[in-house]
Amino acid sequence: MNNLTDVFGFLNTVPGLLLVIAVLAALLLAARFPLRRSAARQNTGLILVLLGLMTVSLFCLFLSFGFARKGDVSASVVPRLWILGLIACCVYLLVDALRGKQERDPAAEHTGLSFLFIGLSFAYFLLIGLVGFYISTVLFLVASMLILAYRRWPVLLAVTAGWILFAYLVFARVLFVPLPNGAWIEMLMR
Amino acid sequence: MNTLSAMLHGFSLMVGLEPVLAITVGVVLGILVGAMPGLSPSMGVALLVPFTYNLNPLTALVLLVAVYQAANYGGSITAVTINTPGTPSSVATAFDGYQLTKQGKCGWALGISLVASTVGGLFGILILILFAQPLAAVAVKLHPAEYFCLAMLGLTTVASLGGKNWAKAFAAALVGLLIATVGIDPISGVKRFTFEAVDLFDGFDIIPAMIGLFALSEIFIRFEEEGIPRKYKKGDIAKQEQWPKVRDYWALKRVILQSSVIGTIIGIFPGAGAAIASFLAYDAAKRTSKHPETFGKGNPEGVAASESADNASVGGAMVPLLTLGIPGSSSTAVLIGALMIHDLVPGPMLFTTNPDLIYGLFASMFIAVAVMFVMGALGARLWVKVTLIPPAILLPLILAVAVIGSFAVKNSLFDVAACLGFGVLGWGLRRFGFPVAPVVLGLVLGKLAETNFRRAVIMGGYGVFFTRPASLILILVSVVLFAYPLVQQYREGKKSAVKG
Numbered sequence: 001m002n003n004l005t006d007v008f009g010f011l012n013t014v015p016g017l018l019l020v021i022a023v024l025a026a027l028l029l030a031a032r033f034p035l036r037r038s039a040a041r042q043n044t045g046l047i048l049v050l051l052g053l054m055t056v057s058l059f060c061l062f063l064s065f066g067f068a069r070k071g072d073v074s075a076s077v078v079p080r081l082w083i084l085g086l087i088a089c090c091v092y093l094l095v096d097a098l099r100g101k102q103e104r105d106p107a108a109e110h111t112g113l114s115f116l117f118i119g120l121s122f123a124y125f126l127l128i129g130l131v132g133f134y135i136s137t138v139l140f141l142v143a144s145m146l147i148l149a150y151r152r153w154p155v156l157l158a159v160t161a162g163w164i165l166f167a168y169l170v171f172a173r174v175l176f177v178p179l180p181n182g183a184w185i186e187m188l189m190r
Numbered sequence: 191m192n193t194l195s196a197m198l199h200g201f202s203l204m205v206g207l208e209p210v211l212a213i214t215v216g217v218v219l220g221i222l223v224g225a226m227p228g229l230s231p232s233m234g235v236a237l238l239v240p241f242t243y244n245l246n247p248l249t250a251l252v253l254l255v256a257v258y259q260a261a262n263y264g265g266s267i268t269a270v271t272i273n274t275p276g277t278p279s280s281v282a283t284a285f286d287g288y289q290l291t292k293q294g295k296c297g298w299a300l301g302i303s304l305v306a307s308t309v310g311g312l313f314g315i316l317i318l319i320l321f322a323q324p325l326a327a328v329a330v331k332l333h334p335a336e337y338f339c340l341a342m343l344g345l346t347t348v349a350s351l352g353g354k355n356w357a358k359a360f361a362a363a364l365v366g367l368l369i370a371t372v373g374i375d376p377i378s379g380v381k382r383f384t385f386e387a388v389d390l391f392d393g394f395d396i397i398p399a400m401i402g403l404f405a406l407s408e409i410f411i412r413f414e415e416e417g418i419p420r421k422y423k424k425g426d427i428a429k430q431e432q433w434p435k436v437r438d439y440w441a442l443k444r445v446i447l448q449s450s451v452i453g454t455i456i457g458i459f460p461g462a463g464a465a466i467a468s469f470l471a472y473d474a475a476k477r478t479s480k481h482p483e484t485f486g487k488g489n490p491e492g493v494a495a496s497e498s499a500d501n502a503s504v505g506g507a508m509v510p511l512l513t514l515g516i517p518g519s520s521s522t523a524v525l526i527g528a529l530m531i532h533d534l535v536p537g538p539m540l541f542t543t544n545p546d547l548i549y550g551l552f553a554s555m556f557i558a559v560a561v562m563f564v565m566g567a568l569g570a571r572l573w574v575k576v577t578l579i580p581p582a583i584l585l586p587l588i589l590a591v592a593v594i595g596s597f598a599v600k601n602s603l604f605d606v607a608a609c610l611g612f613g614v615l616g617w618g619l620r621r622f623g624f625p626v627a628p629v630v631l632g633l634v635l636g637k638l639a640e641t642n643f644r645r646a647v648i649m650g651g652y653g654v655f656f657t658r659p660a661s662l663i664l665i666l667v668s669v670v671l672f673a674y675p676l677v678q679q680y681r682e683g684k685k686s687a688v689k690g
Contacts, residue, residue, distance in 0.1 A: 114413045128603065144586035150583060163590060
């Protein structure tokens with residue numbers, strides 16, 4: 001019983017969640033190879049998404065047993081309802097996909113550019129925490145426009161400067177939104 | 191006659207520089223607040239409350255209500271132009287509005303959105319004036335069981351949003367509903383799926399989720415499909431600036447009127463909100479259309495339905511506020527605070543102790559809608575130009591707007607991370623044919639559905655949903671609305687199999 005409580009306790013923390021996500025990602029990547037050689041290879045992506053959703057649902061179902069039971073209708077009732085519904089939908093779609101009744105996965109033409117911008121967006125987010133909103137926004141906008149093959153430097157710089165000015169005037173000065181300075185900048189300012 | 195003479199007196203109170211200025215400033219600010227993702231109508235109203243301390247009560251209310259009214263329209267501008275709904279109630283507008291923009295008909299979509307908002311707004315105000323007190327008596331009798339069934343009715347739109355992919359739409363809605371359970375349970379205080387992260391105690395805010403699921407996923411999908419986006423040609427520019435003619439608006443009269451009725455009725459129920467109104471109206475328009483298969487692909491009826499319901503719900507939400515002191519939405523909750531600052535107690539007595547205030551406010555709402563129409567018409571030509579910005583500049587700017595809009599909600603970088611996460615989720619779902627609108631619907635309705643379900647069961651057991659006539663009727667209607675498209679699809683599938 002103590003071991004189960006410890007497991008619940010660990011999985012209910014951010015490191016536990018990250019471990020689960022890492023294991024899930026590894027399992028799904030591993031599952032990709034046999035799927036690509038199977039009869040359902042035209043729906044490999046969809047099947048992996050469905051397996052991912054089902055695994056996350058089962059994980060949430062497992063966690064729901066750790067919710068404190070209070071009152072006549074406990075906090076776990078409704079989440080379990082949604083989880084069971086989601087698993088049922090995923091099973092239905094999985095059977096359809098394995099029988100070849102779903103549309104084929106879209107062709108991955110420029111997926112690299114999407115991944116690049118997803119990575120750039122997360123880098124932007126991390127930079128905001130380090131060097132603050134203004135510096136990271138300048139870097140992000142300039143890098144993005146250059147990647148998208150925009151080379152008219154006067155317009156590029158004017159747009160970037162204009163957006164920074166707008167953000168400062170409207171959000172920082174009028175709306176009093178405390179745009180982050182960033183950890184490194186704050187260290188330098190001390 | 192009494193109402194008519196009171197209204198005429200109300201209009202006479204609006205003659206003057208101060209009220210006209212208050213309405214104009216309120217409408218302009220409201221449109222800007224509504225259009226900006228990350229700023230909500232309630233935030234706009236709340237920000238202006240301190241500025242109204244030194245104004246007389248009528249002018250203060252006129253200003254704040256004008257912001258509320260115009261912000262609901264403002265959300266449609268970014269929904270149409272860049273697929274980034276400024277408010278949750280503009281999500282349904284984006285389904286067809288943005289498709290029209292992609293087809294080079296941005297001006298068309300903005301024109302329809304403006305006229306539908308104006309007519310819907312006027313309709314809601316008319317119902318408010320004529321039927322405020324009897325409607326409020328109905329609204330206050332609603333049991334949690336009926337609220338739960340109302341939320342379920344909202345969720346039935348998933349079936350028609352999904353079309354042939356109803357299972358994927360249903361799965362997407364369940365993902366949204368499950369995500370809505372993250373945080374501290376409002377009834378028992380139990381932490382659910384929070385992983386001991388303080389930022390997750392409040393769950394995920396709807397604004398970053400909406401921005402991520404719509405705007406960011408659209409950008410990622412566009413990069414994947416088109417690669418480096420191409421520049422616009424001259425022909426694209428001319429098309430985007432075409433506007434509907436009077437006959438085009440007249441052709442939408444049935445949808446606008448039907449949706450205005452739905453919007454006003456839903457807006458009356460406290461907590462139901464403009465988002466549910468716009469989804470239900472969109473769904474009703476699709477079901478009653480001669481060409482339902484064109485919804486979601488740029489059908490102007492979709493834009494008209496969503497926007498007229500959205501703005502009609504403003505008049506509806508004012509009914510319980512003024513007659514009973516019960517806020518119908520988060521913006522009206524802020525308005526209650528504003529009323530109390532000026533020593534006014536909202537409730538049935540307000541109509542008898544301050545008739546000038548009430549009818550002056552009603553008159554100002556009519557004028558605000560007219561000013562909104564003028565400002566919207568003038569501004570729309572500017573907004574169309576947004577769609578003509580080279581994609582290499584526009585798309586990174588949208589990402590930057592998404593980041594600052596998400597941050598501004600609670601001044602938290604967590605919301606920015608959530609927005610990006612929802613963007614990736616939305617991209618992943620859309621890539622494999624899952625619609626993202628049901629995820630937003632699940633997020634919007636999840637807490638309403640769960641809280642009222644559990645309250646109803648605590649008060650009357652699981653049978654309460656079937657023993658109360660109103661909730662039983664709502665359940666039956668929900669079952670029919672949900673099952674009908676599925677049965678139709680099954681029959682069509684059988685017919686094609688027989689023909690084949």
